[in-house]
Amino acid sequence: MKELVVATRNEGKLLEVLDILKDLPVKVSALKDMGQLIDLEESGKTFEENAAIKARAVGGVTGKLTLADDSGLIVDVLKGRPGVYSARYAPTSEERNEKVLKELQGVPFKKRTARFVCVMVVYNPITKEVKTAEGVVEGYITDRPKGKGGFGYDPIFYSPELGKTFGEASAEEKNRVSHRARALGKVRGYLRYLLQNEKS
Ligand code: IMP
Numbered sequence: 369m370k371e372l373v374v375a376t377r378n379e380g381k382l383l384e385v386l387d388i389l390k391d392l393p394v395k396v397s398a399l400k401d402m403g404q405l406i407d408l409e410e411s412g413k414t415f416e417e418n419a420a421i422k423a424r425a426v427g428g429v430t431g432k433l434t435l436a437d438d439s440g441l442i443v444d445v446l447k448g449r450p451g452v453y454s455a456r457y458a459p460t461s462e463e464r465n466e467k468v469l470k471e472l473q474g475v476p477f478k479k480r481t482a483r484f485v486c487v488m489v490v491y492n493p494i495t496k497e498v499k500t501a502e503g504v505v506e507g508y509i510t511d512r513p514k515g516k517g518g519f520g521y522d523p524i525f526y527s528p529e530l531g532k533t534f535g536e537a538s539a540e541e542k543n544r545v546s547h548r549a550r551a552l553g554k555v556r557g558y559l560r561y562l563l564q565n566e567k568s
Contacts, residue, residue: 503550
């Protein structure tokens with residue numbers, strides 16, 4: 369069976385990717401299983417640049433088909449923040465959520481529009497080919513954290529499609545509508561093709 373390396377050290381993301389790709393005939397390896405130290409510095413200015421940097425770095429070192437994503441939360445009244453800085457907006461997940469909630473204090477629900485964006489990059493180190501896809505999920509920032517599921521900003525992200533926050537949603541519910549699932553859905557056909565093709 370062919371191997372696909374997922375270039376992330378985020379356990380929450382990895383579990384979601386594994387679940388979404390479970391029907392593909394592929395052995396998915398996580399970075400932590402590779403026994404190699406690879407610097408995943410996010411020096412790009414866009415999700416796309418960061419995902420491509422990670423995919424090329426990991427694919428270049430491992431020589432294996434690589435999937436990398438970069439994602440984040442965009443809040444309209446915060447002029448798009450935290451955006452590409454989502455993972456670094458404050459030291460801990462709880463503090464990041466608190467910071468966003470504080471910045472939105474007094475803003476009515478209707479104006480608390482936000483979206484999660486995910487850019488997925490598949491990199492084939494043999495052909496050097498790069499395939500990119502974006503997934504988006506629209507929602508609202510709540511006035512307090514709700515639910516303990518998921519990771520990151522999930523407890524403060526209300527999804528009208530689910531009628532609850534991502535923190536209150538089951539993994540199956542989140543994976544039905546999430547930015548990550550939507551981006552992966554777009555590269556799934558390409559991945560299937562590569563996995564069946566001898567040169568990948
Ligand atoms: P990166 O893609 O590793 O740079 O991290 C993106 C950051 O955005 C994560 O650390 C989270 O803070 C946030 N984020 C991305 N996707 C999600 C999600 O599905 N739920 C909650 N937070 C997310």
